[in-house]
Amino acid sequence: MKVGFSLSKCVLDIVQGTVDYDDVLVIVSGTKFNPGNQKELESIWSGYTQGRGFTPSPWRLIIAQERTTKDIVRSLHFDGKLHQPRNFGGSTPRFTHHWAEASLPTDVIENSPALRDAWRTFQVIAGLTQ
Numbered sequence: 001m002k003v004g005f006s007l008s009k010c011v012l013d014i015v016q017g018t019v020d021y022d023d024v025l026v027i028v029s030g031t032k033f034n035p036g037n038q039k040e041l042e043s044i045w046s047g048y049t050q051g052r053g054f055t056p057s058p059w060r061l062i063i064a065q066e067r068t069t070k071d072i073v074r075s076l077h078f079d080g081k082l083h084q085p086r087n088f089g090g091s092t093p094r095f096t097h098h099w100a101e102a103s104l105p106t107d108v109i110e111n112s113p114a115l116r117d118a119w120r121t122f123q124v125i126a127g128l129t130q
Contacts, residue, residue: 008058
């Protein structure tokens, strides 16, 4: 499972097929918008394709896949895989990388009752989103 730290770069990887959507646990994004709101989603699309505030524009390589890109962003939101701390008064730090692997060795999970219970709960929740 992967944890992402950049909406633009992570969605780019998903659209280009370098990361499978089902391998994404969550993307923690510095954005502050409602993907269910077409006007706000359009603003994000425009910013990421036209390079406003970015050099070069992160989504310039996927301009032809606008519908797919927007569908992925909406799916991330509605599947509970997009977390935007700024929507709740928080902030996100800047990272030098945009993906991290989320994994726990089996022996660590089995030797800790709290981790074992949390892992089982996670597996149930992850199964509901597939």
